[in-house]
Amino acid sequence: MVNLSTVYSNVTQGLILDNTTEIIRVTVLILIVLSFTVFYHWLAMILHVYLTSPNLQEMARYVLFIHMLVNDTLYLLISFFMFVSSVYLLYMPVPVCYALSTFTTSSFRITPYNLAIMSVERYIAICYPLRHGETCNVRWCNYMIVLMWALGLVPIAVDFIAMNFSVSRDFYSLYMICNWLSFSKNEVQSTIRSLVLILSFSMVGLIIGYTYIKVMMVALKISSSKSSAFKAGKTVLLHAFQLFLCITSFSSTFTDMYLRKNYAFVPSVNFFFFMCLPRFISPLIYGIRDNVFRKYTQNIFTPICLKGP
Structure with missing residues (x-):
């Protein structure tokens, strides 16, 4: 009788935990969908302003901002698809999963x-204003975008070569639950990934720190809180904050490692707070701070009766 009670208690407790996990997962999914709705509404407004303003399309800061916004949008869409497929155990072909x-x-x-x-x-706009026009043009932006993607894809190519030394010939004909960690087959790959992430974020942190110091030195010489140099310094500081938000995503690795065994809903919470939320917040903050986007937003949300004839 005692054994049956114990078994019944364990089963009941397991069902409660499963129900709690599923409730949290569904709640997180609803939050993500609501956040996506707000994010894509804001994205549509920004793209409308950008595509209907030829002068913005010639300015480097807006070209780079739109590139970041589109990149984050695609990242969120594909990541969300991979997240849902992994949570609900959707198997897909290995080549498709690897491409995603x-x-x-x-x-x-x-x-x-x-x-x-x-x-x-x-930094160039404030410290070398006479060179800004000829240096930071659309062609320069295109070169920088190509360089960014090259830096992003080259380590993947090296990782792919290293992985193929540890997989069988029929590996690419299999089906799997899509997760980037599933393609980590040897220590060489782990070393490459760690080095790339450390070097990437260290390099970016140094660049942002250096440009912020240089811009603020110019701003202090001007001694005006309303100067373009001070505004540029605040913009660079915002970029540092955005970088911090990107770095917080690494904490999900540790929480997954230590908490996932006891709390099955941890991956869902991590995905929302560390993967999605930083990319939802960053473009919103940057767009609201910009005068052009802010004026357009105010015109949309200002009641017609207050706009006057």
Whole structure:
């Protein structure tokens, strides 16, 4: 009788935990969908302003900002699809999963690179204003975008070569639950990934720190809180904050490692707070701070009766 009671208690407790986990997962999914709705509404407004303003399309800061915004949008879409497929155990062909994982991994690295280039553009605008027009043009932006994607894809190519030494010939004909960690087959790959992430974020951090110091030195010489140099310094500081938000995503690795065994809903919470939320917040903050986007937003949300004839 005691044994049956114990078994019944364990089963009941397991069902409660399963129900709690599923409730939390569904809640997180609803939060993500609501956040996506707000994010894509804001994205549509920004793109509308950008595409209907030829002068903005010729300015480096806006070209780079739109590139970052589109990159983050694609990253969120594909990451969300991979997240749902992994949570609900959806199997897909290995080549398809690898292609999706390759894009999300590269896209994840592109955002910090984009922030660094945007900081460099502000640095040139303030410290070398006479050279800004001829240096930071659309062609320069295109070169920088190509460089960013090259830096994001080259490590993937090296990782792919290293992985193929440890997989069988029929590996690419299999089906799997899509997760980038599933393609980590040897220590060489782990070393490459760690080095790339450390070097990438260290390099970006140094660039943003250097440009911020240089811009603020110019701002202090001008001694005006309303000067363009002070505004540029605040912009670079915002880029540092955005970089910090990107770095917080690494904490999900540790929480997954230590808490997932006891709390099955941890991956869902991590995905929302560490993967999605930083990319939802960053473009919103940057867009609201910009005078052009802010004026357009105010015109949309100002009641017609208050606009006057």
